[in-house]
Amino acid sequence: MPRFLVHIHTGPADPNKATLGCLVALAAARKGHDVTVFFAGDGVHLLAPDHAGIEGAGTGRLGDHLIGLAETGARFRVSGMSAKARGYDEALLDGHPAEFAMPDTLVDLAQAADTLLCY
Numbered sequence: 001m002p003r004f005l006v007h008i009h010t011g012p013a014d015p016n017k018a019t020l021g022c023l024v025a026l027a028a029a030r031k032g033h034d035v036t037v038f039f040a041g042d043g044v045h046l047l048a049p050d051h052a053g054i055e056g057a058g059t060g061r062l063g064d065h066l067i068g069l070a071e072t073g074a075r076f077r078v079s080g081m082s083a084k085a086r087g088y089d090e091a092l093l094d095g096h097p098a099e100f101a102m103p104d105t106l107v108d109l110a111q112a113a114d115t116l117l118c119y
Contacts, residue, residue, distance in 0.1 A: 018119065
C-alpha cells in the first residue's frame, strides 16, 4: 500500500489551504493508502477544538475531515516545538490519533513516503 505524508503547516488564518490539505489526506486514506499527516507551524492550531468549525470554499469543514481521517486509520504527528511555541500541551492531542514528534521524525517520514504533499 503506498505511503502518503501530508505536511500541513498552514493554520486557520487560511481556511482554504488548511482544509484542502486535510481533504486531500482524507481522499488518499479513503482510497486505502497509508496516510500520516504531520502538523507543524501554524498547522498545529488545526487540532484545537475551537477550530473544528473552520470551512474552506469548496474544501469542506475541518472537523469532518479530522474525524474521517481518524476513522480511516490515518495517523497524526504534531510538531512538539510548534505546539509548545503556540501555548499548547498534551491536551491538544486529545481525541486525535496523534502524538508529538520532532523534526527528525518529519525527515524520516518524508524519506519513507511514496508521496509527499505540503499545504
